[in-house]
Amino acid sequence: MSPMDRIPDIDYHLELLLEGAIDPKDLARLESAILNDPEVRDYCVDYLCTCAAVRRSSMATGELSETDIMAAISQGPKGGRAQAGRPRRWSYAAAAAILIGLAAWIGWSLWLGAPTGPAVGTLAEVDQAVWQGPHSHLARGAALHSDLLRLREGLARIELGQGAQVLIQAPCDFRLDGTNELALVSGKLVASVGPPARGFVVHTKGAVLTDLGTEFGVIADPKGRVEAHVFEGRVVLAPSADASTQAGALSLDAGQAVVVDPYGGAVRAGYHAQTGLFVKAMPRQGERSCPGRRLNLADIVGGGNGFGTGMPGQGIDLVTGRAFKRPIRIVRQAPQGGYTPVPDRRYIDGVFVPNGGHGRVVISSTGLAFQGCPVTLGTYYEGVVNTAEQTVVDQPDTTYPGRLRGVEYGTPQHPALNIHPNAGITFDLEAIRTDNPGTTIERFTALCGISESTPRPRSSDADTWVLVDGSVAFHVSCPLDQNRSQEVTVPIAPGARFLTLVTTCTRDAGHSWCFFGDPMLDLAVGEDKNNSQGD
Amino acid sequence: MNDPRGVVFLRYFVRHQQEIYACILTLVPNLHDADDLFQEGLTVMWHKFDQFAPGTNFAAWAVQIMRYLILDYRRRCARSKKVQLSDEVLDTLMDHMPSPQDQMAVRLEALKDCMAQLDERARRMIKVRYERNTSVADMASQLRISVRQVQRTLASINGVLLRCMRRSLAAGGDPL
Numbered sequence: 001m002s003p004m005d006r007i008p009d010i011d012y013h014l015e016l017l018l019e020g021a022i023d024p025k026d027l028a029r030l031e032s033a034i035l036n037d038p039e040v041r042d043y044c045v046d047y048l049c050t051c052a053a054v055r056r057s058s059m060a061t062g063e064l065s066e067t068d069i070m071a072a073i074s075q076g077p078k079g080g081r082a083q084a085g086r087p088r089r090w091s092y093a094a095a096a097a098i099l100i101g102l103a104a105w106i107g108w109s110l111w112l113g114a115p116t117g118p119a120v121g122t123l124a125e126v127d128q129a130v131w132q133g134p135h136s137h138l139a140r141g142a143a144l145h146s147d148l149l150r151l152r153e154g155l156a157r158i159e160l161g162q163g164a165q166v167l168i169q170a171p172c173d174f175r176l177d178g179t180n181e182l183a184l185v186s187g188k189l190v191a192s193v194g195p196p197a198r199g200f201v202v203h204t205k206g207a208v209l210t211d212l213g214t215e216f217g218v219i220a221d222p223k224g225r226v227e228a229h230v231f232e233g234r235v236v237l238a239p240s241a242d243a244s245t246q247a248g249a250l251s252l253d254a255g256q257a258v259v260v261d262p263y264g265g266a267v268r269a270g271y272h273a274q275t276g277l278f279v280k281a282m283p284r285q286g287e288r289s290c291p292g293r294r295l296n297l298a299d300i301v302g303g304g305n306g307f308g309t310g311m312p313g314q315g316i317d318l319v320t321g322r323a324f325k326r327p328i329r330i331v332r333q334a335p336q337g338g339y340t341p342v343p344d345r346r347y348i349d350g351v352f353v354p355n356g357g358h359g360r361v362v363i364s365s366t367g368l369a370f371q372g373c374p375v376t377l378g379t380y381y382e383g384v385v386n387t388a389e390q391t392v393v394d395q396p397d398t399t400y401p402g403r404l405r406g407v408e409y410g411t412p413q414h415p416a417l418n419i420h421p422n423a424g425i426t427f428d429l430e431a432i433r434t435d436n437p438g439t440t441i442e443r444f445t446a447l448c449g450i451s452e453s454t455p456r457p458r459s460s461d462a463d464t465w466v467l468v469d470g471s472v473a474f475h476v477s478c479p480l481d482q483n484r485s486q487e488v489t490v491p492i493a494p495g496a497r498f499l500t501l502v503t504t505c506t507r508d509a510g511h512s513w514c515f516f517g518d519p520m521l522d523l524a525v526g527e528d529k530n531n532s533q534g535d
Numbered sequence: 536m537n538d539p540r541g542v543v544f545l546r547y548f549v550r551h552q553q554e555i556y557a558c559i560l561t562l563v564p565n566l567h568d569a570d571d572l573f574q575e576g577l578t579v580m581w582h583k584f585d586q587f588a589p590g591t592n593f594a595a596w597a598v599q600i601m602r603y604l605i606l607d608y609r610r611r612c613a614r615s616k617k618v619q620l621s622d623e624v625l626d627t628l629m630d631h632m633p634s635p636q637d638q639m640a641v642r643l644e645a646l647k648d649c650m651a652q653l654d655e656r657a658r659r660m661i662k663v664r665y666e667r668n669t670s671v672a673d674m675a676s677q678l679r680i681s682v683r684q685v686q687r688t689l690a691s692i693n694g695v696l697l698r699c700m701r702r703s704l705a706a707g708g709d710p711l
Contacts, residue, residue, distance in 0.1 A: 011697075015690035018564040019671060020612075020619065031624045043697075045631050050697040052560035053642040055665050238545065249542060 003043040007033055010040070014047045119143035120176045121160040127282050128154035128290045130170070148175045148185070152525045153292035155279060155307075164197035164211075166190070169279050169307070170292030171438040171525040177203065186437045188291075190217045190278045193233075206260040207267075210236045214254070217278040221437035224262035229273035230254055231280075239267060274346065276303050276310065277435060283308045286413040288518065292439065297427060297501075297519040298417040300347045302386030306432070306521070308412065315385030316342055318351045318423055324383070334378045334422075341365055346435070349428040353380050354502050364426050364498045368470035374463065376422040376504050384425045384501075388416030390513045392455055402451040402515050404485045409517040417446075417501070417516045421462055421509040424502040429492065432521070440524045441492045444499055446516040449485025450478050460507035462514055466490050467500040478514070485517075492521070544584050548577065551594040558598045561632065562605050562625065566668060572608055576601050602629060642700065649699035657692045664689060 004010055013030055016022040022030075033040040121144040130153040131138050138149075144158065151170040158166045161179025168174065172187025182189075183203040193200045193211040200211040206224035209216070214233025220226045228237055230252045237258060238249035250269065252258060257271035279291065287308045289296035295306035303323060304310025314325050319332065321340035334353035339362040342348040349365050357375035362368070382391075388402025388410035402409045402416055409416035419425065429441055448464045458480060466474035466488060473490040492499065499521075503514040548555075556573055563569045579600055580587075587596050609619060620628070650658060663669045671689070675682045 009690075011690040011694035012687055015686050015693060017620070019686065021686075027620070031621060034624050035627060041627060041631060045628055045633075046701060047693065047697050048561045048628070049633065049642060050646070050700055051564065051693055052557055053646045053700075054661060054693070054696065055560050055564070055566065249545065 003033075003037070003040045006037060006040055010043065011047065014044060018048075018051060119145055119161075120179045121158050123156060124159045124165075125157040125282055126154065127156075127287075128293070129156050130154060130292070144176055146176055146178070148173060151187070151292070154290055155282060157282060160197065160200070162197040162200070163194055164200040165192040167192075167279060167281070170290075171436070173438075177201075184218055184220045186220060186222045188217070188219045188278065188436070190231075190280050191215065206239065206262060208238045210238070212236065215280075216252075217273075217280075219277070219435055219437070221262070224260070226260040227257065228252060228260075229257040229275075229277065231273055231275060237267070277305050277346065279305065279307050279309055284412045286411075288413055288415060289520070291436075292525050293523055295432065295436075295441075295521040295523055296415050297444075297521065298386045298415040298516070300345065300427065301384050301417060301425070303345065305435070306347070310386055312410070313385065313387050313389075315383050315387075315418070316345065316348065316351050316425070318353050318380050318383045321351055332380055334380060336378075337362070339363065339365070347428055347431050349426040349498060351384065351426070352424045353378055354422050354424045354504050361424075363424060363467065363470060363500045363502075366497075368498065370424070370465075370467060370470065370472075370500070370502065372472070373502075374504050374506055376506060377508065378422065379509060380422055381420045381509065382418070383420075384423055385418040386415070387418050388451065388515050388517065389418075390451060390454060392511075395455075400451075400453050400455050402513065402517075403453045404447055404449050404451065404515075404517050406452075407517070409515065414518055417519045419464075419501060419503045419514055419516065421460075421503040421505040421512050421514060424500060426498050426500040428497070429499055429521075430497050436523070438525055440494060441496075442522045442524050443492055444488065444490040444519075444521055446488045446519040447485055448476065448488050448514070448516045451513045451515065454511055454513050456511045458512045459510040460505040460512060462509070462512040463504045464514055465500075465502040465504070467498075467502065468492065468496050469498050470500075478512075488516070540584070543589075544581055547587075547593045548580070548597075551597060554594045555597045555601060558601055558632070559605065562629070563608065568608065572601070572604055576604050579604065641704065645700045645703040646696065648703060649696050652699060653692065653695065657688075657695070660685075660688060660692060 007013065007030060013022055013026050017027065017030070034044055123138055123140060123142045123144055126140050129151060132150040132152045135147065135149055151168055151172045153170045155170070156168045158168060160166065160176065160182070164180060166182060167190045169188045172189065173185040174187065174189070175183045175185070177183050180197055180199060181201045181203065191200060191202065191211060192215045193213060195213060198211065198213045202209045202218055204218065204220040204226045205222065206220065206226040207228070209218060209228055212234040214235055215231040216235050217229045217231065218226065228235060232254050235252045236249055237252060239260060250258070250267065255273050257273045259268045259271065260266070261268065288294065289299060289307045291307050296308065297306065299308055299310035300306050301316060302310025302312060302314040314323055316322070317324055319334055319340060321342045323344060334355070337358040339350050339352045341350045352361070352363060354361050354370060354373050355376045355378040356373035358378070361370040361373040363370045390400040390402060392398065402418070407414060432441065433439065444466065450458070450462060461480050462478045464476050464478070465472060468490060474488050476484070476486045478484045501516065505512050555576065556569070559569045559572050559576070563572060576597070580597055583600065587593065606622065606625070609622070609625070612619060650661070653661070663674060664671070671682055671685050675685045678685065
């Protein structure tokens with residue numbers, strides 16, 4: 001005889017018991033059977049466990065975030081029962097209940113149309129966004145569910161149910177895990193979290209970041225390397241819950257940054273937060289660069305991350321390696337030889353004043369040399385600058401726009417990198433790859449030449465060079481009587497580390513306004529097998 | 536957090552919180568009450584963490600703490616005259632619960648397969664009741680059926696799932 005034979009309607013009675021609505025007489029009969037009949041007892045245990053599993057498998061139940069846990073235990077071991085976390089927990093429940101109620105109201109007749117649970121956020125804004133996979137149709141205003149989303153190109157701003165704003169930069173694989181949680185599988189994001197969304201959590205393979213009312217940026221790769229940069233407020237970073245990690249959780253205040261190494265999970269702290277690494281706002285109208293597609297080298301010189309975050313008119317001095325803001329109308333003589341690192345620009349390895357007359361011309365921090373660099377006077381004017389505007393030493397109030405083939409450069413649509421001779425700059429391609437997980441650099445493209453609007457006649461021929469890992473990949477001469485321009489297309493091999501741009505004049509470089517128009521690294525988003533599995 | 540003791544506790548709790556939460560849900564079906572008890576349990580566990588012997592079973596230790604908290608919670612419920620099992624019966628059931636580390640992961644896996652065998656209407660009922668946390672009364676109102684009918688339907692579905700999971704767990708995998 002089965003339990004159902006012994007107690008007819010046992011499932012119904014157990015359901016009523018769970019609802020707190022069982023009739024006292026039925027309860028007494030059930031209790032007696034539980035105490036006296038092991039089969040009924042085991043059946044009841046199984047029923048309760050099954051119902052618990054059904055509830056647990058639902059999205060309506062949840063675990064405590066690490067913030068909740070830390071908030072509770074931060075009261076101290078003898079601090080009695082911490083109540084700090086509970087009101088917030090209730091506020092989460094209230095917010096979730098509102099969302100769930102709304103979903104129930106709208107979706108009662110639309111169950112089949114909501115295959116992935118209730119919406120947990122909204123796609124608030126996009127720029128040049130290209131999505132991969134089943135969500136390729138996503139457009140501004142779309143409701144977002146707890147699915148893996150793969151942004152291949154462009155930018156997307158997401159508003160989560162509890163109000164956190166997240167700017168996603170391609171390529172990025174991520175999943176919204178709830179109205180206030182996000183799993184970052186690979187890529188880069190900036191989160192802006194107001195008081196209602198305090199406690200917003202970003203899960204990565206290498207660490208869990210919990211916001212305490214702030215703005216912060218995260219870069220994560222599928223292997224577990226994580227960088228966290230805090231711009232405002234405070235963030236708590238806890239390494240992976242994996243027992244193999246040895247490092248503890250730590251608080252990061254505004255201006256601080258940390259790196260969590262992959263594999264071991266070691267946390268390296270003590271870095272300064274770098275705002276320029278992240279896109280924190282949707283780009284200007286007509287911005288030519290695009291995450292996942294094109295990276296602007298002029299923007300990097302201007303202190304940006306290559307996607308329009310740099311400052312126009314900002315440059316790098318070739319001898320000091322320090323940033324400056326135009327105009328500096330002085331012709332300078334470089335000391336003999338020398339290669340200067342640029343520690344303030346993450347993607348710039350160094351700068352130099354090329355002069356083959358001083359022997360070996362070093363063009364990288366690893367000691368690569370520019371073989372065949374011509375002899376120059378070793379002078380430079382300004383350095384490398386995020387602009388195409390030209391200045392004249394004796395006209396302090398006048399600038400001239402840079403122009404090639406009738407197009408004005410130095411605009412968001414057509415950025416430009418001024419590189420008045422004699423000048424050299426080396427970009428660190430590996431650093432760019434590291435900060436743009438999943439991205440490959442395919443080629444360098446630009447239009448180079450001497451501005452058609454140069455205010456005064458030049459004094460010398462000028463040469464423009466592009467080198468990859470020390471080998472000349474492009475060279476064009478611009479004779480004195482011709483303001484020639486030339487398209488540049490230089491393939492970049494997957495393992496290439498350094499890209500070097502150089503201009504030289506064999507005589508007085510006066511008014512030789514060389515620049516690269518639209519100096520772009522063409523990007524491609526590779527298919528990383530680790531990415532396709534979610535986290 | 537710079538307190539190494541706190542970091543150790545955090546690691547233990549994060550790793551085992553699903554099992555602890557599952558234990559609560561088994562005996563406290565109301566999700567809000569379960570959430571509240573879970574947080575209360577967290578605080579008590581941290582308070583008593585000095586008594587936990589490293590290397591022993593954290594989940595089992597935590598579940599013992601939760602048993603006392605659940606009994607206390609039931610006493611509070613009793614004052615509201617809510618109908619519930621006696622302490623003796625509850626103790627009996629708790630003594631025969633599967634150990635926490637055996638319970639939830641295996642059951643969730645089996646449940647997934649069993650849910651797939653339900654018809655569309657049954658899956659919708661489960662989704663609305665438990666995923667969207669809609670009350671039985673609201674479901675009845677929206678479906679234009681009686682509360683009793685909703686409860687009977689849910690009981691029937693849970694019974695089907697239970698029997699499917701029993702078969703699955705007995706067979707060590709696929710539902711039969």
